[in-house]
Amino acid sequence: MSKPRNYQTEAIIIKKIKLGEADRILTLYTPHLGKIQAVAKGVRRPRSKMAGHLELLTHSQVSLARGRNLDTVTGSQTINSFLPLKSDLQLTAYALYAVELIDQFTVDNVENYPLFQLLRETMHNLCQGNNNELILRYFELHLLNQVGYRPQLQQCVSCHSPLEAITNSFSPRAGGMLCPSCRQSQILTYPLSVNGLKVLRFLQNSDYNTSSQLKMNPELSQELEGVMRNYLKYLLEREVKSAVWLDTLRGQIKQTALLQD
Amino acid sequence: MNQGLIPTTESVYKLIQELNKLPGIGPKSAQRLAYYLLRAPGEQAKLLADAIISIKQKTKLCSICSNVTDSDPCSICRSDQRDQTKICVVEQPQDILALEHTRIYNGLYHVLHGAISPTEGVGADDIRIKELMNRLQGGSIDEVILATNPNLEGEQTALYLNKLISPLGIRVTRLARGLPFGTELEYADDVTLTRAIEGRQEF
Ligand SMILES: [Zn+2]
Ligand SMILES: [Zn+2]
Numbered sequence: 001m002s003k004p005r006n007y008q009t010e011a012i013i014i015k016k017i018k019l020g021e022a023d024r025i026l027t028l029y030t031p032h033l034g035k036i037q038a039v040a041k042g043v044r045r046p047r048s049k050m051a052g053h054l055e056l057l058t059h060s061q062v063s064l065a066r067g068r069n070l071d072t073v074t075g076s077q078t079i080n081s082f083l084p085l086k087s088d089l090q091l092t093a094y095a096l097y098a099v100e101l102i103d104q105f106t107v108d109n110v111e112n113y114p115l116f117q118l119l120r121e122t123m124h125n126l127c128q129g130n131n132n133e134l135i136l137r138y139f140e141l142h143l144l145n146q147v148g149y150r151p152q153l154q155q156c157v158s159c160h161s162p163l164e165a166i167t168n169s170f171s172p173r174a175g176g177m178l179c180p181s182c183r184q185s186q187i188l189t190y191p192l193s194v195n196g197l198k199v200l201r202f203l204q205n206s207d208y209n210t211s212s213q214l215k216m217n218p219e220l221s222q223e224l225e226g227v228m229r230n231y232l233k234y235l236l237e238r239e240v241k242s243a244v245w246l247d248t249l250r251g252q253i254k255q256t257a258l259l260q261d
Numbered sequence: 262m263n264q265g266l267i268p269t270t271e272s273v274y275k276l277i278q279e280l281n282k283l284p285g286i287g288p289k290s291a292q293r294l295a296y297y298l299l300r301a302p303g304e305q306a307k308l309l310a311d312a313i314i315s316i317k318q319k320t321k322l323c324s325i326c327s328n329v330t331d332s333d334p335c336s337i338c339r340s341d342q343r344d345q346t347k348i349c350v351v352e353q354p355q356d357i358l359a360l361e362h363t364r365i366y367n368g369l370y371h372v373l374h375g376a377i378s379p380t381e382g383v384g385a386d387d388i389r390i391k392e393l394m395n396r397l398q399g400g401s402i403d404e405v406i407l408a409t410n411p412n413l414e415g416e417q418t419a420l421y422l423n424k425l426i427s428p429l430g431i432r433v434t435r436l437a438r439g440l441p442f443g444t445e446l447e448y449a450d451d452v453t454l455t456r457a458i459e460g461r462q463e464f
Contacts, residue, residue: 015380021284046441052450056413081451086413089420093379100380245379252424 004066009033010079011062012119013054014099018044025070026054028062029102029119034110038064040073053078057086057095059120084127091126093249097242098122098139104236105147115146121208131212133221134203138211140228141204149235152176153201158185165194170227172234190230196223273299325396327372327389329354337370344368349406350393350422352376352415356408368406371396376414377421385421393422397429404432411438411453 014035015027022044028036043051053060053076063075085091102119106112122139126132144150155162156179157171169178169189177197183189192200199220203211216224233239273295280291298306322328323335330336337343337357347368351357357370375388396402405426409415423433439457440449449457 047444049444049448051412052453055450055452058450078451081455083452083455086416086452087420089417089424092413092417092420096379103380241382242379244382245377245384248384 006063006065006074008061008063009036010059011036012059012099012116012123013056014103014119016054016056022048024054026073027103029099029106029116031113031116032111034112035103035106035108036071037108038062038071038073039067050076052081055081057082057092057099057123059123080123082123082127084129085123088129090249091129091132093242093246094132094136095123095126097136097240097246098126100240100242101140101143101232104240105143105149112146115143118142118146125208125212133225134211134214134216137200137224137228138203138208140232141200144231145204149175150204151200151231153197153204156182158182163197167191167193168197170231172231188234190227192227193220193223195220196227199224200227322372326370327374327392328357328370342367345401346403347406348393348396348402348404349408351408352410352418360408366406368404373409373418376409376418378414379417388418390422390425394425397426397431402431404434407433407435411436 009028009030009032011028011030013026014029017025019025019039022042024040024043026038026040028038030036040050040054042048043054045051050073052058054062054073058078059080059082060076060078062073064071065074082095085095098119102115106115118139122135125135141151151170152175155177156168157174157176158178159182161179163177163179166180168180168191169183169186170176170192171178171183171186171189173188174186177192178186178189199214199216202214229240229243276295276298277288277291280286280294281288283291286294298309319331320329321331321333323330323333323338325334325338328335328337332339344367348371349360349366349368350371350373351360352373352375354372357372360366360370371389371393373388373390373393375383377383377385377388397405405422407419407422409418409422419435423435426433437460438453439460440446440453446454
């Protein structure tokens with residue numbers, strides 16, 4: 001369906017790039033138009049009426065005018081600024097990680113309503129300020145569902161036999177679990193504990209309310225982050241940039257904790 | 262977009278190309294400026310060329326505050342008229358010009374040359390945070406004023422600096438964030454309004 005001359009949409013701002021002296025090119029994730037790019041004129045000037053409504057990690061109602069190359073934002077009104085999240089260094093880092101993944105795994109102009117809902121839900125959940133690692137793992141697994149890279153966790157991807165209650169292996173290239181006898185067929189695999197596999201399966205097959213009941217200890221949390229990050233890195237063929245910042249902040253927290261001990 | 266711009270010579274064409282790379286200069290303006298310079302008296306073009314070359318050759322970054330300067334340390338760091346116990350932290354050298362223009366602040370500065378932007382791969386080590394932390398080691402600074410931009414990257418940078426600096430027992434303040442002068446309340450976004458209400462003052 002071609003877009004009319006002027007149109008409106010809800011959107012979460014997932015990326016911004018400076019353009020010229022006072023403008024930006026924004027990347028918007030919308031419920032029914034998917035990912036779109038638009039020019040926002042004058043938003044880097046202090047008197048811009050739109051700037052605050054078009055900041056990164058903001059859910060807004062946006063009016064746009066169709067342009068020859070890029071559409072132009074003509075107005076915007078905040079629906080949810082996710083303020084609790086933006087006032088916290090760590091939470092903002094988590095949210096930036098989520099929007100970077102959305103940007104990396106989607107192409108322009110392809111509608112994916114469940115993915116929009118997932119992003120909005122994730123921003124909302126991060127505002128609560130607890131369970132953050134779980135929120136991210138849940139987000140990653142459901143993002144992968146939506147973009148066609150759902151990891152196979154139920155059985156061995158190679159021989160299709162059920163997985164025994166022992167440490168099996170995750171293979172990014174095979175896109176799922178390998179039993180101990182099939183592990184040799186892949187060069188790069190990561191061990192995944194029985195509990196780790198259980199948690200990933202549970203998160204993959206539950207909604208967020210059910211998932212949020214789960215408690216993960218730091219070791220388990222770290223194991224799952226490692227496996228998921230390696231899988232994402234394999235799929236994207238590069239590091240997730242904002243993950244580096246997450247690591248920096250975590251290192252800082254550990255250091256502070258050590259100093260206080 | 263370049264239709265109708267048919268420069269006569271290679272050298273004029275080259276100048277137009279270079280002018281077109283400047284912020285705010287489109288192809289039409291670039292053409293106008295190039296032909297203006299072509300007609301202008303010889304010394305005018307030479308003065309401009311010399312000025313451009315000298316900002317590249319003569320200026321450097323102040324070894325103390327990282328501001329752009331002709332002499333090192335810069336005139337602000339050298340001045341005994343300035344309050345040596347306060348440092349105002351900004352993202353860009355241009356921000357110092359804006360603050361100096363108000364004549365209300367008389368302390369020192371520190372230029373970060375950027376802001377933390379995780380999705381663009383700009384982390385704490387990519388801007389001049391280490392240099393700032395080194396300046397705070399001496400014990401002569403009693404207040405750091407965070408004047409990073411009131412956007413997501415500036416906020417992140419301020420939150421991060423606060424985390425690093427406040428354990429040192431140095432007072433950390435942030436420029437007030439509220440409604441910009443000359444605007445109307447109804448257009449303000451939630452974040453700005455929330456901060457403006459939180460930061461309200463006795464009349
Ligand atoms: Zn197998
Ligand atoms: Zn200086």
